[in-house]
Amino acid sequence: MKNIKLIEVPSEIGAGTRGASLGIDAIKIAALDFMSNFFVHFPSEKIETENNLLFEPIQSPYAKRINGVLIMTERVSKAIKDTINNNFFPVVISGDHSNSAGTIAGIKMAKPKSRLGVIWIDAHADLHTPYTTPSGNLHGMPLSASIAEDNEESKVHEPDEKTKKQWDHLKNFGKIAPKVLPEDIVFISLRDYEKEEKHLIEKYGMKVITTAELRRKGPENVVRAALRYLTECTDIYVSFDVDCLDSSITKGTGTPVSNGLKEREAEDLVSKFMQNRKICCFEITEVNPTLDKENLMAEIAFNILQRSVNVLMMN
Numbered sequence: 628m629k630n631i632k633l634i635e636v637p638s639e640i641g642a643g644t645r646g647a648s649l650g651i652d653a654i655k656i657a658a659l660d661f662m663s664n665f666f667v668h669f670p671s672e673k674i675e676t677e678n679n680l681l682f683e684p685i686q687s688p689y690a691k692r693i694n695g696v697l698i699m700t701e702r703v704s705k706a707i708k709d710t711i712n713n714n715f716f717p718v719v720i721s722g723d724h725s726n727s728a729g730t731i732a733g734i735k736m737a738k739p740k741s742r743l744g745v746i747w748i749d750a751h752a753d754l755h756t757p758y759t760t761p762s763g764n765l766h767g768m769p770l771s772a773s774i775a776e777d778n779e780e781s782k783v784h785e786p787d788e789k790t791k792k793q794w795d796h797l798k799n800f801g802k803i804a805p806k807v808l809p810e811d812i813v814f815i816s817l818r819d820y821e822k823e824e825k826h827l828i829e830k831y832g833m834k835v836i837t838t839a840e841l842r843r844k845g846p847e848n849v850v851r852a853a854l855r856y857l858t859e860c861t862d863i864y865v866s867f868d869v870d871c872l873d874s875s876i877t878k879g880t881g882t883p884v885s886n887g888l889k890e891r892e893a894e895d896l897v898s899k900f901m902q903n904r905k906i907c908c909f910e911i912t913e914v915n916p917t918l919d920k921e922n923l924m925a926e927i928a929f930n931i932l933q934r935s936v937n938v939l940m941m942n
Contacts, residue, residue, distance in 0.1 A: 629939050632715035633671035634706050638699050640680050640692040641725025641765035642913070644881035648678050648722045650914030653879075653925035654932065660922070665933055670715075674702050676722075687790040689757040696765045697793060700729040700800050707733025707908065718936060719910035723881075724753055725765035727866050728797060730910055731773045734864055735806045738907070744811045744860030745770070746853060746900060748893070749868035750884040752820040752828065754778070757786040757794050759823035766913075770812065771827070772797045775805040780830075781823035809833055811860055813853045815896065816841065816871040819884045838886055846895040854903055862907040865900050867893075869913050869928055879924025880913045890927050894934050901938040909935055 639647035658665045677695035685691050703719075707730055710717040719730055734743055747753070747770065755767040756778050771778065775798040786794070798804050809831035816838045820828075828835060834856050841849050857863055870880045873887035888896070900906055914928050 629716040629942060630714060631669045631718055631936055631939060632710050633669050634703070634710065634717050634719045635671060635673040636699070636703055636719060636721035636726045638674070638676040638678060638726055639722035640677055640695045640699070642723035642881050643762050643764040644915060644918070645681065646915040646917030647881060647913055648676065649916050650722055650925065651720050653914055653916035653922055654720060654929050657922055657926040657929040660926070661929065663933065672706055674699070674706055687786070687793070688763050689760055689784050689786045690765060690790050690794055691763040693765060693790065693793045693797065696725050696728070697797060699726060700732060700797060703729025704733035704736055704801060708736040711737035711907070716939060717908045718932070719908065720932070721910060721912040723766040724749070724866070724868055724912050725769055726912065727910055728769040728772045728800070730908060731769070731806050731864060732801045732803070734862065734908055735803050736801045738862055739803065741862045742811065742860045743807050744813070744857035744863040745773070745807050746813050746815065746863060746865045748815045748866065748871045748896065750816060750819045750870045750887060751868070751882065752814060752817055752824040754824040754827050755821070757790055758782045758784055759821070760784070761821060773805065773807045774809045775799070776809070776827060778823060778827055781826045783823070811857060813856060815849065815853070816888050818886055838888060841888065841892060841896070846892060846899055850896065850899040854905070860905065863903070863905045864908045865897065865906055865910070867897060867909070867911045867931065869911070869924060872927065876927060877924060879919025880915050881918070890930070894931050897931055897935045898938045901935045902942060904942065
């Protein structure tokens with residue numbers, strides 16, 4: 628039986644589309660609509676944001692609002708570290724995916740000797756860097772920061788010195804770099820990424836499980852294969868970006884992509900992962916209700932969240 632603590636991170640400064648900071652409230656509204664007491668059942672902590680930066684001019688075009696992302700990384704990592712040290716299992720609900728840089732840092736700060744595996748359930752690889760980014764948005768960079776990679780071989784831009792320094796600070800956050808070995812990452816339902824990211828996936832032989840493979844083998848077999856691949860890891864973090872779901876049901880996220888998972892497949896997948904004792908943290912991210920109709924995305928996210936936590940509590 629795990630003690631669950633909810634960590635709410637309504638920060639959206641890493642995203643390119645506005646509105647993900649409202650995702651947590653949208654998920655709470657979904658819970659109320661479903662008559663669920665989920666959000667009163669568990670202790671929760673809400674992390675202060677830097678969303679006021681959205682009203683200010685962008686300092687760095689290749690790492691937009693990285694000053695704010697560094698502050699968020701500090702706050703999130705501290706909350707995660709304290710949660711784990713107090714023997715709680717952190718379930719993170721966050722605005723945009725750049726927050727996971729802080730989640731990963733916090734896990735490593737709580738367990739510095741642990742070999743951390745990452746299950747990245749996402750349409751995107753999030754392996755860009757300020758040297759390769761097509762958008763400058765930090766939610767496309769948390770994994771490269773966590774593996775401490777610049778990807779200079781695929782360089783497209785020359786960031787200014789201040790940006791480089793801030794990026795180095797993000798990579799080395801908590802004085803641990805890399806926090807994750809690139810070969811300890813498994814992508815599931817990855818289908819929209821650039822050649823610069825493909826270069827890193829191939830360079831390090833990162834494991835990619837496509838939507839088609841998941842359909843062919845079924846969630847249970849995919850989970851078994853992913854965990855077997857991460858057998859050397861002592862702890863595993865599961866990060867679920869709602870855009871892993873098919874664009875027919877993901878209007879309510881900033882970057883929907885076709886050929887994604889169905890709701891039931893995603894639920895089965897995540898809840899099967901949650902049965903494993905090595906799982907040390909779960910994060911769900913990128914719900915944006917301003918892009919949605921009838922709060923559908925948040926309702927789907929809530930179903931996945933609730934089922935996952937139910938499984939965690941039984942273990």
